[in-house]
Amino acid sequence: MRRKRHIGLRVRAHRLERGLTQEELAEKIDRSVETISNLERGVSLPNEATLHRLARSLEVSIDDLLAERAARSGGRPIEYFRATELLKMMDEKKLKLALQILKAIANS
Numbered sequence: 265m266r267r268k269r270h271i272g273l274r275v276r277a278h279r280l281e282r283g284l285t286q287e288e289l290a291e292k293i294d295r296s297v298e299t300i301s302n303l304e305r306g307v308s309l310p311n312e313a314t315l316h317r318l319a320r321s322l323e324v325s326i327d328d329l330l331a332e333r334a335a336r337s338g339g340r341p342i343e344y345f346r347a348t349e350l351l352k353m354m355d356e357k358k359l360k361l362a363l364q365i366l367k368a369i370a371n372s
Contacts, residue, residue, distance in 0.1 A: 269306030273345045274329050276304040278322040293317035 279289050279300075286300040295314060302308040303318075310318060319326045354362060 268309050271309065271329060272304045272306040273349070274331075275300075275310075275318060275322070277345050278324055278329075279304075282322060289318075289321060292321040 279286070284292075286297050286304070290297045290300045293314065294317070299308075299314070303310055303314075315326055315329065319329055322329075351359065351362065
């Protein structure tokens with residue numbers, strides 16, 4: 265599951281860096297929006313053909329989509345996208361706490 269999530273985050277990061285919607289990327293690689301959504305959420309892994317199409321359409325190497333290293337996308341490390349995914353799952357109380365913690369870290 266971790267591998268699926270990692271690849272999904274990388275696909276999402278590169279898609280957003282290029283200003284593409286899920287619909288636009290799906291059209292570029294001749295796949296459904298559901299396929300893109302499932303990839304980005306870590307529900308499924310791309311097959312070999314889809315992986316090649318993604319790399320070509322996002323103008324990255326297959327290694328970049330699969331690499332475990334923390335590559336940068338749009339000037340932001342992949343951890344930025346991981347953090348935003350976690351924030352989306354929090355209720356208002358937890359978001360306020362997270363903001364306080366981030367402020368403390370930023371000011372230290």
